[in-house]
Amino acid sequence: MKSTINAKDVAKLAGVSQSSVSRVYFEGAKVSKKTREKVLAAAEELGYRPNEFARSLITNRTKIIGLVMKGVQNPFYPQVLTQFTNSFKQHGYSVLFVHTNSDEIQTEDIETLLNYNVAGVVITDATMSLNVAESFKENQIPLVFFNRKLSRSNFYSVCCNNLNAGRAIAQYLIAEGLKNAVYISGNENTSTSLEREQGFSEVLEEHKISYTKYVSDYTYEGGYKTALTISGKGNLPSAFFVANDIMALGVLDALRKQEIQVPEQVKVIGFDNISMSSWPAYELTTWEQPIEKMVEETVNYLLSEIAEYTGLAESVELDGEFVKRKTT
Amino acid sequence: MKSTINAKDVAKLAGVSQSSVSRVYFEGAKVSKKTREKVLAAAEELGYRPNEFARSLITNRTKIIGLVMKGVQNPFYPQVLTQFTNSFKQHGYSVLFVHTNSDEIQTEDIETLLNYNVAGVVITDATMSLNVAESFKENQIPLVFFNRKLSRSNFYSVCCNNLNAGRAIAQYLIAEGLKNAVYISGNENTSTSLEREQGFSEVLEEHKISYTKYVSDYTYEGGYKTALTISGKGNLPSAFFVANDIMALGVLDALRKQEIQVPEQVKVIGFDNISMSSWPAYELTTWEQPIEKMVEETVNYLLSEIAEYTGLAESVELDGEFVKRKTT
DNA sequence: TTCACTTTTGCATACGTATTCATAAAAGGG
DNA sequence: CCCTTTTATGAATACGTATGCAAAAGTGAA
Numbered sequence A, B: 001m002k003s004t005i006n007a008k009d010v011a012k013l014a015g016v017s018q019s020s021v022s023r024v025y026f027e028g029a030k031v032s033k034k035t036r037e038k039v040l041a042a043a044e045e046l047g048y049r050p051n052e053f054a055r056s057l058i059t060n061r062t063k064i065i066g067l068v069m070k071g072v073q074n075p076f077y078p079q080v081l082t083q084f085t086n087s088f089k090q091h092g093y094s095v096l097f098v099h100t101n102s103d104e105i106q107t108e109d110i111e112t113l114l115n116y117n118v119a120g121v122v123i124t125d126a127t128m129s130l131n132v133a134e135s136f137k138e139n140q141i142p143l144v145f146f147n148r149k150l151s152r153s154n155f156y157s158v159c160c161n162n163l164n165a166g167r168a169i170a171q172y173l174i175a176e177g178l179k180n181a182v183y184i185s186g187n188e189n190t191s192t193s194l195e196r197e198q199g200f201s202e203v204l205e206e207h208k209i210s211y212t213k214y215v216s217d218y219t220y221e222g223g224y225k226t227a228l229t230i231s232g233k234g235n236l237p238s239a240f241f242v243a244n245d246i247m248a249l250g251v252l253d254a255l256r257k258q259e260i261q262v263p264e265q266v267k268v269i270g271f272d273n274i275s276m277s278s279w280p281a282y283e284l285t286t287w288e289q290p291i292e293k294m295v296e297e298t299v300n301y302l303l304s305e306i307a308e309y310t311g312l313a314e315s316v317e318l319d320g321e322f323v324k325r326k327t328t
Numbered sequence C: 001t002t003c004a005c006t007t008t009t010g011c012a013t014a015c016g017t018a019t020t021c022a023t024a025a026a027a028g029g030g
Numbered sequence D: 001c002c003c004t005t006t007t008a009t010g011a012a013t014a015c016g017t018a019t020g021c022a023a024a025a026g027t028g029a030a
Helices: A007-014 A018-025 A033-046 A052-059 A076-090 A107-115 A130-138 A162-175 A191-206 A220-232 A245-257 A291-307 B007-014 B018-025 B033-046 B052-059 B076-090 B107-115 B130-138 B162-175 B191-206 B220-232 B245-257 B291-307
Strands: A064-069 A094-099 A120-123 A143-146 A156-160 A181-185 A211-215 A239-242 A267-269 A286-288 A315-318 A321-323 B064-069 B094-099 B120-123 B143-146 B156-160 B181-185 B211-215 B239-242 B267-269 B286-288 B315-318 B321-323
Touching: A007 A018, A007 A033, A018 A033, A052 B052, A064 A076, A064 A107, A076 A094, A076 A291, A076 B076, A076 B094, A094 A107, A094 B076, A107 A130, A120 A291, A130 A143, A143 A291, A156 A162, A156 A191, A156 A291, A162 A191, A162 A239, A162 A267, A162 A286, A162 A315, A162 A321, A181 A191, A181 A220, A191 A211, A211 A220, A220 A245, A239 A245, A245 A267, A291 A315, B007 B018, B007 B033, B018 B033, B064 B076, B064 B107, B076 B094, B076 B291, B094 B107, B107 B130, B120 B291, B130 B143, B143 B291, B156 B162, B156 B191, B156 B291, B162 B191, B162 B239, B162 B267, B162 B286, B162 B315, B162 B321, B181 B191, B181 B220, B191 B211, B211 B220, B220 B245, B239 B245, B245 B267, B291 B315
Parallel strands: A064 A094, A064 A120, A120 A143, A143 A156, A156 A315, A181 A211, A181 A239, A239 A267, B064 B094, B064 B120, B120 B143, B143 B156, B156 B315, B181 B211, B181 B239, B239 B267
Antiparallel strands: A094 B094, A286 A321, B286 B321
């Protein structure tokens, strides 16, 4: 028998109407100082909290942001999750966390987001079929692809400038005397991996330097196995460019196991600058993604679209930073 | 102008009443096969989805579980997060993710959970003041402390059997010829750290072996610094028991930096068995928490309490497993 | 004080669904 | 086939809030 107290109860105690109570809690509504105080006092006494569901029902808006994430196991993403949650909290929004196991978001997950009529959606490292994505547009729910771009689509995305990063890394390696390289990609259909490779390969081509590509899966184990395979073949490149840090750590451990000296025999560069990359056991040279800026950009866009929906689609690319450590 | 279609629209198209539409989507309600088919067909055609907020408003129930987490940066917790989210999804529940920055959950976070009238709450690695916790009881919202116990309180908690684990670790070390030990604790007011120490110290006392306690903070950097401090003093113990893996990895790196041989000069044991502990760079001996079982236990409790609230308070402790690697 | 004008308040209604109650339809039993 | 019992349906209402509208209360100048 939960005696849920509502605005009416507060109104009665405060000696005002339910409307006035409502207005006290509705940002932007006008109430006189006197009634506000009466209402707040009564509310305090009764322990009143406005029912979010009733509010949402009538305003057709929620204070919920859907956050879709796949690779929570990759230490890059807990940072992202933390920052998003904190930032949204500051703006009065809560986070509905959706974990997807497959690269492409399942229909049931989409349904969840739509059922809860989320105010906005952030998709960090997954894709979705175009027609499903369109259903968000139909419902005028702003959507941001974070650290991913959906090819041939018309959605807002916020990424690190992967192309430039790939280029810069290539240039750095070339300046250090690169002869030939290996690029270890993540899941091959992710825009991040593709763009990093593209920038990298462009510059290499300009300098007539060849590289070999190996496809892995963004995991430590994947990096480890791939590096073992490569070193097993005997001919090491002068450098590995690995699509993310967690794979790069696997590469480093595999090389260490084969007693291959880094960076003397082969250089290794990762991407993301996760916390482990700075650990003494690794000291990985990498590219730091400007997470704070990326999150801020994402949040700002969502908030402005929530305030007034325009459906603006753009690819925002923020510069990262080269972090030189001891693997190059 | 989002034309949200409702049960009435579907009813009209299907040639039935709104009640019948409602019944089709309400589990356990009785509808004839014929109307169900008509309704589903109409719903499909219109793209109807029941409005969760209207539902919740009237049933006073939600399909949302509040998940409160603090140390998402500790690789132990992303696993926990993943498993909880997946498990709840299977049971038709969504996860409202609440990140708290301080050890004790802030009032605003509690308010969020109460405002959304969550069906249940999991608190993974934070505490809350007793009177706040009571507000969940008042509202009959089931609550589980996961991997934490709230002292002097009356709540359901699910943990690894930390006491036994601490004992087993002590016994193992003693069998290996332990002379003296160091225990590196996490935040000192966490039940996990205290219980691990208690089990550890009990057995050590029985064998008249002394140990020193250093208080750290459950982070890599904390473990690193603490180990540096200790080794800087010159007198190494024969073993470190570290309250969690991520600190233990910091300890290993610090020892390595000082060129102290592990396990020859000093043994190191962690707790959690996070994925990094099995990496070749560390090969950390540790204690594995039975995460799946713990999650399952938590989910089952919550579901049963959601079905029928009893307020049952119990401390469930599940056995973990010693994982011997190369640091002992 | 009076009047014109602004601000605040209360009333009534709507949001989209679940649910009670009465009624209609179907099923079962002889 | 009729009567009884079960099952399925529809009409009406309630959940707790926001909001348009009209009435009331302030405000300030003359």
